[in-house]
Every structure is written in C-alpha cells, then in structure tokens.
Amino acid sequence: MSITDSIIVIVYLSGIVAVGIRFRGRQDDINDYFTAQSGFGGWLGTLLVGLSLGATVFSALSFVAYPSIVITHGATVLMSMVGFPVAYVVLRYWFLPRYLATKSSSPYDIIERRFGTPTRLVASGLFVLLRLCWMSALIYAPVLVVMASCQLDDRWFWPLVLTIGLVSTAYTVVGGIRGVIITDAIQFLLIIAVLAGTILYVMLKVPLTMDEVGHYLTQETDLLQLNWSLSPMVTITVWGMAIGATLQNMSTFTADQMSLQRYLAAGGVKSASRAFGASMLSMVMVLTMLAAVGLTVGTWYSLHPDAGLPADADKVFPYFVATQLPVGFMGVVIAAILAATMSSITSGINALSGSLLSDFYPFSKRVQPRTLLRYARLTSAVIGVLATMVAGLIEDMGTLFDIMNAFYGIFLGPLLGCMVCAVAPLAVRPGALIASLFIGSLAGFAVAYSDVANLWVSAVSAVVTVAMALGLTALAGGGRNRSAAG
Numbered sequence: 001m002s003i004t005d006s007i008i009v010i011v012y013l014s015g016i017v018a019v020g021i022r023f024r025g026r027q028d029d030i031n032d033y034f035t036a037q038s039g040f041g042g043w044l045g046t047l048l049v050g051l052s053l054g055a056t057v058f059s060a061l062s063f064v065a066y067p068s069i070v071i072t073h074g075a076t077v078l079m080s081m082v083g084f085p086v087a088y089v090v091l092r093y094w095f096l097p098r099y100l101a102t103k104s105s106s107p108y109d110i111i112e113r114r115f116g117t118p119t120r121l122v123a124s125g126l127f128v129l130l131r132l133c134w135m136s137a138l139i140y141a142p143v144l145v146v147m148a149s150c151q152l153d154d155r156w157f158w159p160l161v162l163t164i165g166l167v168s169t170a171y172t173v174v175g176g177i178r179g180v181i182i183t184d185a186i187q188f189l190l191i192i193a194v195l196a197g198t199i200l201y202v203m204l205k206v207p208l209t210m211d212e213v214g215h216y217l218t219q220e221t222d223l224l225q226l227n228w229s230l231s232p233m234v235t236i237t238v239w240g241m242a243i244g245a246t247l248q249n250m251s252t253f254t255a256d257q258m259s260l261q262r263y264l265a266a267g268g269v270k271s272a273s274r275a276f277g278a279s280m281l282s283m284v285m286v287l288t289m290l291a292a293v294g295l296t297v298g299t300w301y302s303l304h305p306d307a308g309l310p311a312d313a314d315k316v317f318p319y320f321v322a323t324q325l326p327v328g329f330m331g332v333v334i335a336a337i338l339a340a341t342m343s344s345i346t347s348g349i350n351a352l353s354g355s356l357l358s359d360f361y362p363f364s365k366r367v368q369p370r371t372l373l374r375y376a377r378l379t380s381a382v383i384g385v386l387a388t389m390v391a392g393l394i395e396d397m398g399t400l401f402d403i404m405n406a407f408y409g410i411f412l413g414p415l416l417g418c419m420v421c422a423v424a425p426l427a428v429r430p431g432a433l434i435a436s437l438f439i440g441s442l443a444g445f446a447v448a449y450s451d452v453a454n455l456w457v458s459a460v461s462a463v464v465t466v467a468m469a470l471g472l473t474a475l476a477g478g479g480r481n482r483s484a485a486g
C-alpha cells in the first residue's frame with residue numbers, strides 16, 4: 001500500500017474516533033448511554049437511526065462475502081430483497097406497535113414481563129454468544145482484505161486485529177449510542193460512495209458499452225442466471241434467498257438488541273417506523289451495489305484472465321483492490337471496509353454492554369447512575385478487547401458467507417422465536433420456552449453442520465423454537481400469562 005493510501009486510512013481512523021467523541025452528547029446515566037433517552041425522534045434523527053440500522057446490518061462481512069457470492073453463484077443473491085416489503089409490513093403494523101407499547105427502557109424487558117427473569121437471562125445469553133462470535137468475525141474480515149490488498153505476510157495479522165478492534169472499542173466506550181448512531185450514518189454514506197466509485201471505475205475500464213456488457217453477462221457468463229433449485233442442499237437458490245434470508249432478516253429486525261436499541265432511541269412507533277423504512281431503502285441500495293461490484297469484478301476477470309487470481313472467492317475482491325485500483329482509491333476502499341467493520345462492532349459492543357448490565361447485574365437498580373455509567377463503559381471496554389482476541393479463531397470456519405449465516409441461525413433464530421412468543425398472544429409456559437430456546441439452538445447447530453445450506457439455519461431454529469414452546473406447553477397442561485399486547 002502506498003504512502004498516500006496509508007495516510008488516507010490513518011486520517012479516516014483518527015477522524016471517525018474524533019466524531020464519535022465529539023457527538024457523544026449528554027451522558028448522565030445508562031439510559032443516555034444505551035438508548036439516548038429516545039432523542040432521535042425528529043426527521044433528521046430517524047434518518048440517522050435508519051442509516052445506522054443499515055450500517056449495522058451490512059458489515060465488512062457483507063462487503064467481502066456478497067461480491068464473492070455473486071462471483072461464484074450469480075445474481076440469485078438479490079432475491080433476498082423479495083422479503084423486504086414483507087418485513088416492513090410486519091414491523092410497521094404488527095411488531096413495533098406492540099413492542100413500543102411496553103414503554104421499555106431495555107430491549108428485552110418485554111421478555112421478562114411475559115416469561116420472567118430466567119427466560120430473559122437465557123435469551124440475553126444467546127444474544128451475548130451471537131454478538132461475541134459475530135464481532136470476532138467482523139474483525140477478521142477486514143484483516144483478510146487489508147492483508148490481501150497490501151500483500152502482507154502473517155506477521156501483520158495480530159497488529160491489524162488489535163488496531164481495528166481496539167480503535168473501534170475506544171470510541172464506543174466514550175461515545176455511547178449517540179456517538180455510535182452518528183458515526184454509523186457517516187460510515188454508511190462512505191460505504192455507498194465507495195461502492196458506487198468501484199462500480200464506475202470497473203465499467204470505465206471494461207472495453208464494452210453498457211449494451212455489450214448486458215449481452216456479455218447474459219450470453220457469455222452465468223452471473224445473471226437465477227438458480228431455481230428446490231434442494232435445500234444447494235448453497236444459493238431463489239427459494240433459499242427469498243425464504244431463508246427473509247426469516248434471517250426478520251430475526252435481526254425483531255430479536256436483535258442492536259435493532260431494538262435503535263427503535264427505543266427513535267421513540268414512538270411513527271419515528272421508529274420511519275427509521276426502519278429508511279434502513280430498508282438503504283439496505284436495498286447497498287445490497288444492489290454489492291451485487292453490482294461482484295458482477296463487474298466477475299466480468300473484469302472473465303475478460304482479463306489472471307493466473308494469480310485466488311481460488312478462495314473471499315479473496316477475489318481484495319485481490320482486485322490490490323492489483324487494479326489506482327493509488328488513493330485503494331486507501332479509500334480500505335477505509336470504507338474499515339467503516340463497515342467499525343459501524344457494526346461499535347453497535348455490537350454497545351448492545352452487549354447494555355444486555356450484560358440490564359440482564360446479568362442484579363444490583364444495577366440500586367447503584368448510583370454515575371457509578372453505573374462507569375460500569376457500562378468498563379463493560380464495553382472488556383467486550384471489545386474480548387472480541388478482538390477471539391478474532392484469531394475465525395480463520396478455519398469456512399467462507400465468510402457461511403460463517404455469517406451459521407452464527408445468525410444458531411443464536412438469532414431462536415431469539416426470533418422467543419420474541420414471537422413474547423409479542424404474539426400465544427399461550428406458552430416460561431419453562432417450555434426456556435427449553436425450546438436450547439432445542440432451537442441445537443437444531444440450528446445440527447443444520448449448520450449438515451449438508452443443508454446455511455441460509456436455512458435461521459428458519460429451522462426459529463420454527464423449531466416456536467413449535468417446541470407450544471408443544472411442551474400443551475404437554476404440561478396448557479399455557480398461562482397470555483400477552484397483554486396481543
């Protein structure tokens with residue numbers, strides 16, 4: 001990497017930390033720190049929350065994984081957007097009115113009110129495990145990109161892991177949710193700009209007109225063909241993306257504390273709905289652009305065969321960055337990938353810290369607000385350091401796309417089932433739900449390590465959780481404590 005590229009990356013890292021600290025706002029207690037006291041309710045606030053949601057969902061894992069999936073499996077990945085309108089209707093007219101009606105100050109309060117503290121602790125434990133594994137993978141992904149782009153040897157692995165993980169931790173500890181949301185929004189705009197610039201650069205370099213590119217993609221490659229296979233063993237199919245990815249996204253939107261935090265920060269149902277709508281539009285934009293990057297890079301290497309092209313699809317885009325992008329632009333791309341990483345890591349650290357203090361610290365309500373705020377910052381720091389150290393264990397777990405879907409399915413699918421039971425008027429016993437959360441996770445684990453595509457892990461674990469909760473309740477003689485919100 002050139003000196004110019006290095007300066008761009010250093011300036012970016014320094015600048016984003018400064019912004020996170022500058023806009024941390026008032027922090028008198030942990031409600032300020034974790035939910036910003038619903039202070040993002042205006043139009044600008046809901047836009048910032050929406051962009052923050054989008055930045056959280058599309059991390060560096062997406063930045064690397066989606067282009068590689070398009071290169072190897074074509075445009076079928078875009079079928080995941082089929083479920084976005086369904087997700088919006090469910091969130092806007094069913095979930096958000098019921099969830100926000102509880103006037104909760106913590107994302108999983110609704111679970112405790114319906115099923116008691118033990119159920120909340122199990123749900124929070126699943127969330128903690130999910131986000132620790134996920135953040136570790138997030139730190140690993142940009143390290144993979146930087147090492148491939150800069151042609152660095154293995155000696156650089158831990159210095160890069162420590163830099164990315166600890167810088168992200170530093171401004172999350174100080175900035176709280178306000179700093180996280182604002183820096184997320186900035187980083188999301190940078191991601192969009194870099195994706196657009198990469199697509200434009202390749203299109204200008206490819207010696208074909210737009211019509212010729214379209215003809216080439218349809219006639220000379222398989223990149224635009226859709227895989228309609230009904231087999232769940234096939235990694236990417238229309239049905240897997242339309243159904244499996246939709247249920248996985250629903251898990252993120254309704255059961256993930258990082259999303260729930262932002263609904264609370266937005267305030268009322270209308271503000272949270274506007275924020276969610278903005279996040280939907282931003283995700284459609286980014287997913288389309290990530291697919292376009294895969295199509296354009298795949299087209300480039302179809303027209304310009306390269307003997308040095310890595311066999312690992314996750315390394316194709318980083319290789320393109322290293323060998324084809326001009327000086328300066330490469331630094332901006334790496335900065336954008338770091339932006340995608342840091343926006344998600346900071347959200348994860350903040351949400352995990354909130355979960356641990358709210359759910360696992362029994363004396364928190366009797367501690368002075370300022371003291372509890374110090375505990376929140378200390379907890380955030382410990383989580384960030386722990387995720388950074390675990391990042392070194394991710395390397396041998398398969399492609400980034402598989403890793404991402406496996407983690408979501410094993411941990412977040414059961415949480416979706418739990419939130420459905422908490423919000424819907426289902427007669428479920430607390431003990432049955434706790435047992436079902438473990439059974440759902442085991443079912444997801446079994447699918448993740450079977451020949452079934454990992455896109456189906458979330459769907460299986462969520463359905464098994466709800467079905468087992470209802471079944472075990474019926475065997476125990478019926479449910480009790482129906483939802484008041486249903």
